[in-house]
Amino acid sequence: MLRAFYAAIMLLAAAIPAAAQGALSVQGLGFPPGQVSTRAEGSGGSTADFDPLTPINPAAIASVGITSLFLQYAPEFRRVTAGSATASTTTARFPMFGAVMPMGGTWTAGFSASTFLDRSFETRSERQEPVGAPEDIVTVTERLRVLGAINDLRLAMSWAGSPKLRLGAGAHLFTGRNRVTLDELYSDSVRNANSTQSSLVSYTGFAGSVGLSFHPSRVIGFAVSARKGGELRASSGDTARATANVPDRISAGITYEGITGATLSGRVSRESWSSLEDLSGSAGAFDGWDFSVGAEASGPRIMQRIVTLRAGARRRTLPFGFNGEEVSETAFMGGFGLPLARNRATLDFAAQRATRSASGDVDERGIILSFGLRVSP
């Protein structure tokens, strides 16, 4: 039985030219958490272009109304299945923090730092190698550990000249680094020396974004935003390793508030991830759509506070492929928002169940919990 299992694994491995990093979602430069706030995430991300705490549409920050600081924590519990083999991981992320500050009656400024691509994983595999004499076969344990991310630092300004129209623009600095450590551990450490190689790759890039939100009536709203990417450079020390472009993005959202106490929303986004092709290695980078729909409604009153309930769904293409093909993600979310301290703070919570799949017999499921805290000092 065990032999059959190993045979199946070997066949599977042979069938899939492996270029992976232990999970579907951390291919290439890593996993995009989405850059959406916990509040927007609760409704599938469909309100991302309207949400002042989400660093996507710079026009949206004008709707914050009051100076706010915000922080997000979003651990992911992931389970990868390849044939009959499974692996479970836990990744702790602090994907976003920032501040939004109204400046007078019409202008609002905002700063945020959010995780653009998270590349954190570790793999360990074994192989046999002849070391020394030909008959001296040694087991080599290869341990690869990658930690780091590319982050999006955005400085945005928004103008709200009328209650119906808000305009905004943002400047983005993409920065971060990946520390890669490869250990090769040999059995019989008396005769063999283990090896450790490490590398630190830094990323620097720029982009600009613009956006608007338009509310022609009390019940309906539209938002459009776009980001134009500049050069993204990868370097080790003073040496440039490779260059690519920060992906362009364009997105549009709609909200409908015609039902008392409820908001329905939808969003579509197109991101040209292929501009990262030169940095993505053999994984390949794919332009991708991102669709989401969601709803937000006033819920029960708890401790004299009205709780906002949210639900949504999302389907998107992840930027980096597996085995030369796209990896898609379908997620269902739900969450709530709880006002605190006489509405000077809000605690948001969202839970997301994501399924990722690609060609071959590899599947990945993740549960992402998201905790967001907004404070108005």
Next chain:
Amino acid sequence: MKAWPNLFRLLAAASAVAVLGSCTEKLDSSGVCAVLCPPLGGTVQNITIDAVALDTSVQALSGLGAETRLLLATRGDTLDARIILRFDTLPSTYREGTDTAKIITLVDSAILRLRLDTLSIKGGDPVTIEAYDVDTTANDTSTAAVLALFRPDRLIASLSYARSALTDTIDYPLPNAHVLAKAQTGQRLRIGLRAVSIGSSQISFFSEESGLPTRLRFRVSADTVIPPYTLTPFSKTPVDDAIVRNNLDDYTVFARRPPEGSPIDLEVGGIPPRRAVFGFDIPSSIIDSSTIIRATLLLNQIPYPLLDPTDTVFVLPQLSLAGAAVTDPVKVAQITTGLGIDTVKVRPGDAGVVLIELANAFPVWKQLKLADTPRFIVLRSRDEGISPLQVRFHSLEAAPALRPRLRISFTNDVPLGLP
């Protein structure tokens, strides 16, 4: 509606558990590595090269008397080792009450207190230790002159010991009159010890270099209130060389020892101890751009059956840190540091290939410039200066198949960082 608060409490509790559970990241997804984790490291390459550019054997210690053990042996036709102890400053006076310069007129209970290395004992027969007066004005380092004094008219004491009497401390009695005569005349007391046995016998005493020197102890008064004199070996000659003078406080001389090997052989251990020095010429591409997994020095051993051929010599490889300015192999063999690896057990009587692992030397060599620090490895015996055993190897002068070679297993560095 009461269900809502309970639901939220439950949700809050579950969230707290999840948050606490996520505090410790677990990124390892090795479970699916059979499919999702291609090997990154390079294939191990194994090559055997003639990397030894220089080899030689050199004297291990700084000279006569530098050893930490004093060997006393009678091994038939193979080995006859004797010990010389120098007490060149015997007192002629002692203190009694307020009289600080009372002339010594009596010597009583004169003994040599010898510290025996009990692990070194070989042979089960009783051994007789003879003591000779070996004081001479001949050249200090002339062992022949000293050996010539082991003759009957110079014999001053003789005592037999059963094997069971050879404990860690031996009190060997000396003739009081002999010590008194030396003290009263201001002469040097230089004693030579020789072992005599019907069979084969070998023992070692700790030398002054070990910190446990032999002591000469005697009383100068019948009054037990007056403490006895206790002297450690001390040589007053040669007057012009303090290092040699210190070494000659106590030392071993050989009346007979195994024949030296061929000048082209490499020797490790023995009496006097020898070290083998190897200089390496390794392609810089391997040192600079590769990760060394294993490096093995392949030596062909020459059988050396004369002395305990089935005993073990613990060969210890060491890294020489001698700079390029040091060209004398003797000094190269002295400026060494450990490699952090175990000794190699070699039996003197064996033949064939002996493997010396050197992988730990390569990270050091990678850091040091070849022009500043040549790549030398030194092989020494762990029991250098203690054990007379020696192992021998073929050198570069031997037939090509028998010469030292270096087998290296390495991987090329992998470009890391980008996916």
